[in-house]
Amino acid sequence: MNFSKKLINWYSVNKRDLPWRKTQNPYFIWLSEIILQQTQVKQGWPYYSKFTANYPTVFDLAAAKEEDVLNLWQGLGYYSRARNLHASAKYIVNELDGIFPNTYKEIKKLKGVGDYTASAIASICFNEPTAVVDGNVYRVLSRVFGIETPINSTLGIKEFKTLAQKLVDVKQPATFNQAIMDFGSQVCKPKQPLCETCIFNSTCLAFNLNKVSALPVKLNKTKITEKYFNFIVFLVDGDLTLIEKRTKKGIWQNLYQFPLIESKKELTLMEITKRVKVQFELSQLEIRLFNKDVITHKLSHQHLKTKFWVVSTSNLTANTTKIKDLNNYPVPVLIQNFINDFNF
DNA sequence: AAAACGGGGGA
DNA sequence: TCCCCAGTTTT
Missing domain, CATH: 1.10.340.30 (Hypothetical protein; domain 2)
Incomplete structure (x- = not known):
């Protein structure tokens, strides 16, 4: 046969x-x-x-x-x-x-x-x-x-x-x-x-x-790159936060995330604080790190070493989103896991 | 031809 | 930790 x-x-x-x-x-x-x-x-x-x-x-x-x-x-x-x-x-x-x-x-x-x-x-x-x-x-x-x-x-x-x-x-x-x-x-x-x-x-x-x-024979193992992701999680008046749409090409296109500060090296609290102040025009702010240990989100071709920085403020000029509406937006698993772990 | 593109599951 | 998964598109 x-x-x-x-x-x-x-x-x-x-x-x-x-x-x-x-x-x-x-x-x-x-x-x-x-x-x-x-x-x-x-x-x-x-x-x-x-x-x-x-x-x-x-x-x-x-x-x-x-x-x-x-x-x-x-x-x-x-x-x-x-x-x-x-x-x-x-x-x-x-x-x-x-x-x-x-x-x-x-x-x-x-x-x-x-x-x-x-x-x-x-x-x-x-x-x-x-x-x-x-x-x-x-x-x-x-x-x-x-x-x-x-x-x-x-x-x-x-x-x-x-x-x-x-x-x-x-x-x-x-x-x-x-x-x-x-x-x-x-x-x-x-x-x-x-x-x-x-x-x-x-x-x-x-x-x-x-x-x-x-068998089968397969060539070319993909090499993995490392990146540092710092997400800025705003808490505005207790019930609002800030999210943005990823419009550029690349991973997670058209999905949403908290404002992201990306870098090739690890950033200190001082550096994060300064960049947040400049970018969001805040004179003073209260900031704390949510995850003591860095979260490594592993994709097939890159490792994202991630920190979530929680910033409490009341005078944010950008367009905010109601925290209870967060589930209406498509987000990467990395973000969804944070939303689940963080008790807003 | 090579790189980019997610996340979960199994050993 | 590494490999694989009912692959396709872009560079």
Whole structure:
């Protein structure tokens, strides 16, 4: 029996029961695929439930405010996914009369949709025989076929896509694509894969050459940078504070935060005090450090060494926000954790 | 071709 | 602590 047949047989017995497996509605499939980019099923599931409940159709999503979409996305990370999702919903409604594109080529034109997601939607919703290549597929194929080309090299990306395309069952691409991903996540796992009971273990090159833990090959570890974040938490007359929107490109674009003083080195109380006085035109102020120990917020590519400075004042000229309204604004997890820990 | 982009979970 | 996750976009 060939690779695809064995895989689909395995899937028919072992497929997981997931909410987005009950539909072929491209809007729902699209939603699930965007949510699941670089995100595990367990983490993405509640977000899929929230989004389908709040925005049952693409028209509802298109009509929403970006701020509300980001607020619903809060905590999931990679916030450009939410901004692109919202922009694409408006594009589908305004330019395509609300009709979801139905070919790989047209689907890929949506913001936030690359080769993987376009292949997934085209195959699952429209039976187009285009193969998905995600982290699971790289792992399964590199091991079973003993391919040592780095998966994050230009050559590797082309090589694995070509192989997957050759293997995909053109009669049932949706089943094949979901089968290989499910197999990768449940059996051919990154660590402690279930090789002893694997359906491919008699032919798997990695298993028979004892190279399972060495595959797939990946190059270029991202180096981590350190930054110092000092958030200024104003307390104005007991019930007001000050927040700002991150409008620049970079992390957390369009999310909100307390006024931020960023630096490459640690700043002293004196330096913080001076900068706050100048920036907010305060002659004197009462300032205290909330967290005695620095909070290191770890992202995949940078470590943010963070301090929250609490400033009490009554004569602030800037536009303040009611503390009880803070939950209306999308904020990074780092900020949300502070709001939860700090008893305003 | 390389860097940027979050956060949670598992070993 | 390190690695991985149903990747895409920008530089």
